[in-house]
Amino acid sequence: MNKIRKGDHVVVLTGRDKGKRGTVLERVDADHVVVEGVNVAKKHVKPNPMKGTTGGVVDKTMPIHQSNVAIWNAAAGKADRVGIKTAADGKRVRVFKSTGEEIKA
Structure with a gap:
């Protein structure tokens, strides 16, 4: 189960x-995630008249390793770790380590 x-x-x-x-x-992939507004790089793009794209320099969001990010706990107002517990119905759910409350997806 992916924690992020x-x-x-x-x-x-x-x-x-x-x-x-x-x-x-x-x-x-299994280890990398793309986060909006994070790890943005400049990419030089060639024009392609067949696709209707113009050339130039564009901003591209690049992947970042999942170990370099932590889930945000809005209730606590800080980053938190993720644990996995078994719910009453037998399903595995993600929970915040600090509070034990279930993470709503």
């Missing part, structure tokens, strides 16, 4: 974007 999923609100722990918060847009 698409749609989660996260905060960056290390790197040049330390302290920035954003939403996970996608999981690239």
Whole structure:
């Protein structure tokens, strides 16, 4: 079970974007996630008249390793770790380590 999923609100722990918060847009692979507004790079794009795209320099959001982000606990107002517990109906659910409250997706 992935502890960080698409749609989660996260905060960056290390790197040049330390302290920035954003939403996970996608999981690239098992270890990397794309967070909106974090790790933005300049990409030089060639024009392609067949697709109707113009050339130039565009901003592209690059993946970041999931160990460098932590889920944002809005109730506590800080970053938190994720634990996994078994619910009463037998399903596994994600919970905040500090409060034990279930994470709403």
